[in-house]
Amino acid sequence: MEGDREYCSELSRTQGEPMLGTAEPVDIWLLLEYKPAWKSRAVEDNGLEDETNRWLEDSLKRCAERGLKARPQFIRRPDFDLGTTTLFIARNNSLGRIEASEYDAIREVDVLTSDLASVRENVYFVCTNGQRDLCCARYGLPTFARLQELVGARVWQTTHLGGHRFAPNVLALPQGILYGRVDVDVVDAFVTTIESGDVSRSHVRGRSAFPPEAQFAEMQVAGRVEALLDIRDDRVRFRTNLGEEEVRVRSASIPMQIVASCGDAESKDVYPISGTA
Structure with a gap:
C-alpha cells in the first residue's frame, strides 16, 4: 500500500541529511525540449531521430575534449506548447535560448560557440520524472504547478537533476544554483528570494559550476x-x-x-x- 511506502526524500529529511555541497559539478547545461513521455533514463532512451541523438552525443564529447563537463537535460512545458522546440544552453554564468520549428535547426547549434538569444530573467527547471524516481513526481509536480502559477512560461519540467532524495529539486538559471526540498508550501517565498537576486540559502544544494x-x-x-x-x-x-x-x-x-x-x-x-x- 502507498501509505506503507518509504520515500527516499522523506527518509533524508528525517535523518537530517545536509544538502549543501551535493550538486553535481556541471560546466555547461544543455536543456533540450522533448515533449513525449519520458522513460527512466530519458536522455539515453528516447524517440528522437538518430541525427539528433548523434548531435547530442557529439556535443557532449566535444565539451569533454576541452575538459568541460556538459550535462544534458530534457525539458517540457505541457501547458505552453507553442509548436516549437526550445534549446537552452547555460555556460559562463549566462543563459542562451533558441526556438526552432524542427530539430534540424537545433542540430546546427554549436554548444561551445553558438551565440544564442540571451535570457536575463530567471528560468526554473523542476525535476518531475517519476519514471526515474517516485519522489521526483510526487513532490516535484506540485512545486512545478505552483511555480507555473507564479512565473508562467518561465518554469519547465526537467529530467533527473541528481539527488532524488532532495526532491523537489529546482535548478535556477542563469543563476546556476541547484536547490532542493523546495516544497510547494515554500515556493512563494522561494520565488520572491530568487527574483530579488538573492540566494534561497535554506534550499541551496550548490552552485553547479563549483566542486x-x-x-x-x-x-x-x-x-x-x-x-x-x-x-x-x-x-x-x-x-x-x-x-x-x-x-x-x-x-x-x-x-x-x-x-x-x-x-x-x-x-x-x-x-x-x-x-x-
Missing part, C-alpha cells in the same frame, strides 16, 4: 562571490565584493547511512561537508 567543497564554502563567506580562486587541501579561497575570503572545509569522519533512491534496496555511505570561514 562540492566550494559549493559548501560559498555559503559561508560574508561577501558576494565573484570568483573561485583556488582549493588547496582543506581551504577554499574566493574573491568577493569584500575582498579575498577563505573557508576551511572538511568531510565528516563518520558517514551517514542514506537511501539515495526509492528503488534502492540498500543504503550507502554519505560524508557531509562542514567547515568555517
Whole structure:
C-alpha cells in the first residue's frame, strides 16, 4: 500500500541529511525540449531521430575534449506548447535560448560557440520524472504547478537533476544554483528570494559550476562571490565584493547511512561537508 511506502526524500529529511555541497559539478547545461513521455533514463532512451541523438552525443564529447563537463537535460512545458522546440544552453554564468520549428535547426547549434538569444530573467527547471524516481513526481509536480502559477512560461519540467532524495529539486538559471526540498508550501517565498537576486540559502544544494567543497564554502563567506580562486587541501579561497575570503572545509569522519533512491534496496555511505570561514 502507498501509505506503507518509504520515500527516499522523506527518509533524508528525517535523518537530517545536509544538502549543501551535493550538486553535481556541471560546466555547461544543455536543456533540450522533448515533449513525449519520458522513460527512466530519458536522455539515453528516447524517440528522437538518430541525427539528433548523434548531435547530442557529439556535443557532449566535444565539451569533454576541452575538459568541460556538459550535462544534458530534457525539458517540457505541457501547458505552453507553442509548436516549437526550445534549446537552452547555460555556460559562463549566462543563459542562451533558441526556438526552432524542427530539430534540424537545433542540430546546427554549436554548444561551445553558438551565440544564442540571451535570457536575463530567471528560468526554473523542476525535476518531475517519476519514471526515474517516485519522489521526483510526487513532490516535484506540485512545486512545478505552483511555480507555473507564479512565473508562467518561465518554469519547465526537467529530467533527473541528481539527488532524488532532495526532491523537489529546482535548478535556477542563469543563476546556476541547484536547490532542493523546495516544497510547494515554500515556493512563494522561494520565488520572491530568487527574483530579488538573492540566494534561497535554506534550499541551496550548490552552485553547479563549483566542486562540492566550494559549493559548501560559498555559503559561508560574508561577501558576494565573484570568483573561485583556488582549493588547496582543506581551504577554499574566493574573491568577493569584500575582498579575498577563505573557508576551511572538511568531510565528516563518520558517514551517514542514506537511501539515495526509492528503488534502492540498500543504503550507502554519505560524508557531509562542514567547515568555517
